Amino acid sequence: MKKQLFLIFSLLGCFSLSAQSKKPNILYILVDQWRAQSIGYAGDQVVKTPHLDQLEKESLNLRKTVSGMPVCSPHRASLITGQYPLTHGVFMNDVLLDSNSTTIAKTYKQEGYQTAYIGKWHMDGHGRSSYIPVSRRQGFDYWKALECTHDYNHSEYYSGDSPVKKTWESYDAIAQSEDVVKYLKAQSKSSQPFMLFISIGSPHDPYQTAPEKYRNMYENVEIKLRDNVPLENREKAIKDARGYYAHMTAIDDCVGQMWQALKDQGLDENTILVFSSDHGDLLGSHGAWNKQQPYEESIRVPFLLHYPKVFGKKGKKLDVLLNTPDIMPTLLGLTRMKVPKTVEGRDFSSILTGKKKDDVSYTLISCVQPFGQWPRAKGGREYRGLVSNRYTYVKDLQGPWLLFDNKNDPFQLTNLVNQTKVREVQSQMEKALQSELKMRKDEFKSGLSYVKQWNYLIDETETVPYQKVNYQGIPIKDLSTGYPQNTK
Template structure:
């Protein structure tokens, strides 16, 4: 009888709306090219990230999280589908993720959530500044986004269903975070749960474009370089690191602002907050820049999961090998929603709650087709590899390429591949890799095989060019080459 009266009172509106919803909200903070090593809580003594350091003290720190294909569009597509790149087909930048895919936003929307996306999208493939219609927004309703820009101080976006382009009034991370705060204030007045993504374009290069306030913080700072940065790169790395850190501190303030808004609106307790990145940044390590390569600075990303209702506010370091396709099913598991059969990633929610033992020994990393900032002319190559709790093992098309003992050699200075002392390790990981590829139906062929299979048009560097489109959003092709025109 009491239970019947309870539901009757809810129906009649006698109970506050905020008390009726028990489904957790989601606030996913995705940044671009932020490597796991570059936070105060991770041990970087130069970068100033006080809000993230505090968030880490009150969150689960999944410190072994890997970006399985460490480059922008593939990560994002795997994040919202729970699938590996050769399944959803986005293994290069600037290509379209099929709008018929089952995505995280569609699932949460079906479960009664409001869905929203703010910032960089990079899964549409119709040009980096083109309008993205509702039919290609993968289930996200509240919309203030652009396909891709790194012009952080003159950053454009589209809002709602209007094809009129707008511009964020300030440095875009700040303006976008302020929009998140407004969104959170509106959500505190409704019982409907929300799932909101904010996708920030920095600290991705260009490095020297953060607001002056933040750049000044690092003008005279002593920059400590990683041990795997060659001496010849020292001067450039120091300059780039100053700007990289400036972007990070600006973002850190934004994280603090959004976190404070959750508290003020009474939403923190029942909101799952994630802070993570699509991939890292080599920033001179191993004599290289940017991403795609299988080194720690490229594949390892931060992943903080803050959910007081389930985990309290006492921080905990967790060493599960979370990979990009695992994020969607894990969030669904934490939200008590069914994981669709299309998802290939693992649901770690029971492991995080301590209800199930972690049985994941290895996780997959790959580059299907080198392109863009890591073309063949720059040493780019196809690879498949496994990361374990201790080792990284990678093969290219010629055979075993890299083997690192990350425990004894955290800067990956010594390639142990084919050395007798680790013969048993290499053999074991090689067999495990073959089994994983078989499971994924990955034949590990030349990247151009998959480019042809998915009918992607590439330029002479084997990169899908940025595209010009007509008013209908259809790529305009250069008739002399057959390729879309490059507007870079």
């Protein structure tokens, strides 16, 4: 009898040890066009984000996180490859990320993870509503996704291996979050770790399309705009902000639902939960809208990292300069996995855990080719720049363009470029920028030279058309040869 009891307790001990040493899960919540400044915990007194505010209290808040190329497809491609845009080639929207790329999903899959993707993809380049076969899903198995849509209330997707298009039953962020909850319930019974991405299309414009319940919350609320919104843009900015905030509060409820599901299923302790965005939104700041430009409202994104098993549940604000290519290696570092040689980003995991001093002084921002919502006709231009903990320095093809002291001028109202009083700062940042570009093998040429190098077809605005037609409006039937795509 004693021998049997010993055997039982030994087996239970082994099971307990196995459960404790299980690799951490990952739930990555990626939203579209949510700037870092527009969250309750970041100081916005109008927007209602109670779940994110609570999550921030129990997470690492990497409040200096930068979207190095602040536009949809480039961010996503850098996120899942750990590479800079001139390496993976996705420096514009609506082009194909090479299906042979070494990606985060393929890497985790090799380590025994179940991989899943729900929502907006935007890395396939075969038209925004086209079916994406398994061979182009970059290692994600569970699949409920569409290339791109911002029709949030009639949002379509493909599921599994079926080429039959389906429609989310409600406002897509809500329906997609409910699918995440179902997935988490199923995974709580599995011995395999999982890596799940949910990519939500809002709060990207159109702004006035959140469910009525959320729009009503901001209908009669006084909107406080940022100090850098010009007077002539205020009326439009206020109207758009009401819708922008409505989307945000809807998403906040979704985040709360998914986080609660992790707790309910006993997964919260050993799951790395990330909340972030692909880029920000100018929303009238500097008289501009949307993204791509090198201003704070465009490049700065939220990044909350919740991992109780390692960091506990006491929130901490960190000023590390995390950039998009750094996310993949940092997650791999936190899960004690080897970083592939193809990855160019830095692994910040040792800095986050306090094992290593933060030695990153600058991080790179760029626009290889202006397009879409920021074409040359609206001032679009190629640029390269550096962001430090205090300054933003940017060059275009003509030379130094912008220099802001973000500490003393948080709204970037005064361009200090070429001024005598900051000559030494500008010189240091110029030298550091040249060093960074040399390391990245970035010759900083005209955008059209890179378009030609990667064999992308563009229209008269120098934008890759996202419909399955060329710039003359002629339908293209053979996507393998006739549609803009990455041929490298």
